[in-house]
Amino acid sequence: MASSLQEGLLDPQGPIASAERLLLINSTAIMLVVVVPVIVATFAFAWWYRSSNQRASRDLSESYEERVEFVVWSIPALTVILLSGVIWIGSHQLDPRARISGTSDPLRVDVVALDWKWLFIYPDQGIATVNQLVVPAGTPVEFRLTSATVMNSFFVPQLGSQIYTMGGMITHLSLLADKPGEYPGLSANFSGDGFSEMRFVVRSTPAGEFNAWLGEARSSGSALDDAAYAELSKPSKAVPPATYRSVDPKLFDHIVDRTATGRDTTGMVHQGGG
Structure with missing residues (x-):
């Protein structure tokens, strides 16, 4: 309790x-x-x-x-x-699209709901993570959210608003963590067999630690290319946190386009990626 x-x-x-x-x-x-x-x-x-x-x-x-x-x-x-x-x-x-004032410029993060895991894309930093979201404390985070599969719901109770993710659509959310810490996030909408294990952790760090984490992420791990995304998008449960050293900043837009039109855009996923 x-x-x-x-x-x-x-x-x-x-x-x-x-x-x-x-x-x-x-x-x-x-x-x-x-x-x-x-x-x-x-x-x-x-x-x-x-x-x-x-x-x-x-x-x-x-x-x-x-x-x-x-x-x-x-x-x-x-x-x-x-x-x-x-x-x-x-x-x-509490309009989810409204910007939050902070001590620095907002951090942009694209969120994709998959079966049954969360993909976080940092378009400005060129990296991606799965089931973990690292953000600098005191910095507003502006999310764009969609789903590559069924309707879902993104929720970090200690940070704020729950918001739905839907295929072919983009929703927006702004959040901010006041201080360093780890805050659990989850899917708040039933989405199939692995729904109960569709959880992630938001790790809020001081700005210096966040920059160090970015450097480490870019120098290790694999690239989220076409083959890696095709494998990641397959249904799976209890997926451990992972980091990708490079990703196409337009991956989110390709996913939205594919789910909206039904066209297979996976061949465009990694164009321009690191």
């Missing part, structure tokens, strides 16, 4: 997740304004008007009371209006 709370929405490690937790708390508090009095009143009335209480008077001829009707309808109506306002404002403030 404690472990779940420490790795979930109630343990935010970024501004988006913090804002979502506040929205959740505010919404819950507003709803409790109605729920708690109703529960208390239910028990209070049941106890007071019990058959053994001779002091409780009942007027069976009374069928309508304006003041009671006013309270019964006005309080829930005001609650709905207030709750709608809070959620409306919060939803616009």
Whole structure:
């Protein structure tokens, strides 16, 4: 239980997740304004008007009371209006496409949902990873997301918004990790036999360590060429984290084009790659 709370929405490690937790708390508090009095009143009335209480008077001829009707309808109506306002404002403030202010320029990452693993492409750095995402702490990360297979959902509870990935379509998401750490991510949408093992780790590091990791990634591992991508895209479960020293920066666009049109663009995957 404690472990779940420490790795979930109630343990935010970024501004988006913090804002979502506040929205959740505010919404819950507003709803409790109605729920708690109703529960208390239910028990209070049941106890007071019990058959053994001779002091409780009942007027069976009374069928309508304006003041009671006013309270019964006005309080829930005001609650709905207030709750709608809070959620409306919060939803616009937490627009997944909106840029997050940070101490440095955003890091661009392309995300592809595969069966049953996550492919992360760093188009500006020319590398790619599987089931691990390394980002510098305090730097906004701007994601483009798609799926090379069925519909899926990308979710890092401690950093913020869940967002869907769909073949032939691109969704956008901005996140930021406030401090160094490791944050679990997962698929939040059932996508087949290996769904439960479709997990990854977001590793947030100081800027210096991130640059060192980039250098190490570029000097080791294999290239994500046509053959490597064809093998990677095959259905597989519990895939260990992997790093590719080079990748075509346009791979993401080729995948979107292939899933949108049904054409096989794998021959274009590694053109221009390292």
